[in-house]
Amino acid sequence: MCGILCCISREPPSIPKYFEQNIRNFDDNIVVWDSQDEAFIQKLIDIDLKQTETLSSEDQHKINNLDKLRICNARLNQIKNTIGKSESHNSELAEAKSKIELEMKSLALVDHIDKNEMANLPPREIGVGLFTSLVPVIASRGPNYLKYISFHIEEAKTWVEQFSSVLSLRQPFVQQPVQVENEQISIQFNGELYNQECLDSNDSKFIGDKIISNIGNFGQGNREKAIVETIAELEGEFAYAIVDKAKQRCYFGRDYVGKRSLVYSLKESSGLVISSVTNGKNENNWEECKAEVVYMYDFESCKLDSYEMALKGARHPKPICNSALNKLKGIEVSNRISKFKEVFFEACKVRVDTIHPIHEDNPHITNLGILFSGGLDCTVIAGTVGQLFSEMSSLSDKTVLIDLLTVGFDNPRTEVSASGSPDRKLAKKSWLELANKFNKDSRISFRLVEVDVNYEEWLRHKSRVERLMYPCDTEMDLSIAIAFYFASRASNGVKLTLNLSTCEIETQANYTSKAKVLLSGLGADELFAGYSRHERVFNDLKPDSGSDVLEKAYSDLANELTNDIKVIYKRNLGRDDRVIASWGKELRYPFLEEKVINYVVQQVELDLKFNHSWETTTNKKGKVSTRLKPVRKWILREYAETLGLTGVKNELKRAIQFGAKSAKMEIGQGKTKGTDQL
Template structure:
């Protein structure tokens, strides 16, 4: 995880206000490269040795890169630099082909690349890393975080070019589509269902395995843990794949809610304790060793009302351009879940279950939809992940110097999910049918029956203030 801040010198004052946010994203290294009318800055969160200093410079070319690649060499930044710069053809077509090649890599990333007075910048196909920009007569500024006036970069193969000589910004689309449309297939043969479910399990396991790129064999990791179906599946798969000397921290957050006059025994806290017990029991059954109870660490994070209020302004800036009541309640939950605790054990790598609901019809509204209507809704849910969820979550979690990874948004898993028949998503009563069947295969019978509960309600980060009960999630912030 790194921070990106690139700007022409008309935006020096704006860059100064954003720099502390960029620095917090990557506390292990901070680099600056100055050109005549451009400055490129990068912070680095080191997740493997040795640290790769950024911005990376190759000849006259400069790269600021934030992310992880999973199907190439582990020298991610070098691989990206080579992909973008190793061409004898400097035409715009050749550069577009190089960027399109980069989009084909499986990984979670954003980049800014400077060559011959042209700035190229983009997020990965699904926009799993944040990148925003602002352009006016003063030039341009591109950053991992923003403030009013900034625009979030589009995803799904969109990249941008900015000509420093003419102050012209252009938007481009890659010619190839990585993802198929949501399948409208309604049913499948009963004999085929076990094959589909096995395929879902194996593909998800491979997605988790790819993301267990760790600094050392005994590295601990964490999971954003409500106790629900998606995060518990991830915790179990990580348990199966992680070396036995590593621990898995289950991060569960609960808020003091003054409106409901409740403390920390929230719905998600109660569920997390039950799912934690199921995970420990599963591990003991698998290896017959009572010491398996040391594998999982349920980390109960209690947030007093005053502490939540004190963090509000910073969280509002981090989540921008997202600016609704619902965005704030979700962002507060993730902000405190990722916050380092008093313990010296604070894993830098956090796994998120985001994407499962959008791909496998996990929301209650999906149960009222059938056939083509459900397929259309799922297509909409999938298409708005980059600007509705992913940019916001990256900005909020990364402010705590954490690297968040999304196995449910792995390219292979997404392709499989989009092509899965609708009968394995929702039948009008249950949601995420395929994932519930996977949970049964993994000896998680209790969690396989859990219904979806949004984090802001499960952790009670929504409507905490007295008198806020009539607010709606889509309402804007005052």
């Protein structure tokens, strides 16, 4: 994984102060700096983390008054639940409600901000340049190696700055930015490639070699085609920024689903900044790069063009629904499940086979993390990985330690503790099923890592999460992002290990997971119709509805699912990557593997995703009614059963912010909507 920061400007750069030592000037136009000094890199990262060390005066005020706020909130809820007996009584209730709300406001807000707090804020808040302010944030994404280069392209009167941070996960290690074709092309690449030709080599070097080969094939006059063709041939999870000095252009973008974050800020007066992260909501007008789009910035004209990536396969085809009115036979359904198992196994395999960091202390141990709520999607990934490792003969000299990372919040508004959150209970149940099934193999160990987040810790990190997740900026974005943020940090948790010989659970406090690669179940709901809004498509369906009504409902569902994959880069992927990678962790998505998407979209019928039947019930008064009995993600549940995961097969969908209790952490937020902007 790599952090990308690239600036193209008509103004000469002001070299970030962090690089003042060890700068190498090769001539008047080229400046280079790099470092593998772990202590220096950590010191740089700590600049960005500094704001989480102390509470602001306002947040401290909330902590000091937390018990009073809880009492006020209880009184307020009591009044809201009281029905007025008369008009005068209603007026009394309204007046009492208003007084309590004013009291809560005074308990939550201070009437002034301590000016001395400004001295404790990180450099981004005290007037340093945009590029410099982003350096510590980019460094946190790749704590193993940093490199800065700047150069002047005289013909275009343009200066280019590139800064990369590298998390070492693939051998051989290659420095970034990568210089190829006699240093006429400079490549920054963030992600993992799963092209068969580069599974056992470094992916950024593979890209450079491919560009050189394509330039040779198409000729120097078709350099643009050579670069774009190279991008279209890449398979995996990635973002990139490629500077072609010869043609004075920069190409940047993301894979066709958008699994890695990339944003840009374009100003006519100051040029273009491309980055893996933003510095928050400000005058820079950050834009999220669209998926499957190649952006091309021309240095001479200062214009930005974009065009759709020329993909080898179909682009977001509409899901098939030809069996919606005519159920498949049992053997055909079994074939669908078997084929899905085949492509999904391969998607998981390629994502765990390519974990071999050169900085690992023990080469005989593979550390893997799974973001784990205990629900269907993440448990299916865990079960697939467990079965995958149990069948691998190449594991004979290795031990696989799989940390299932589950997070819970002590929510002062709902007064639910982290240990009592729904996800915590379900995670323990699903973990026990996995451990009993797979830990019998001495080479495999599933451990549950319970991460608790109290209100004070939430307040300390809230502003950092808001900045990292931007341009996503709603209450729902925050509640989801902050859950992933703490789960992926995976520090100061409690590790649970099942002792199979005694059937007892052994615990280890203050545990920090060493896993640098985390698997996520994101994409399953979008592929298999897992959201409640997918179910609402069938609200108007009746037992006697004609075939045309049923066909219309499934056609509407097909449109929903097609759009879900098209916009997932903006709704989820960029946000999640930005907050999780801030801990030097890399997220990988088996459900969003291109072959998995293509198979599920093009060959799995819609009624195998959203399956329904009719249920007739009689109430106590003898009234008979018939209602829809829906099963979302039906085929995925059947697949879970083939893995022996019967416990999770019938679990309902629960959004992480509600399962972990990270939604609406502030007392008095009862009326806040998830779509409200922060």
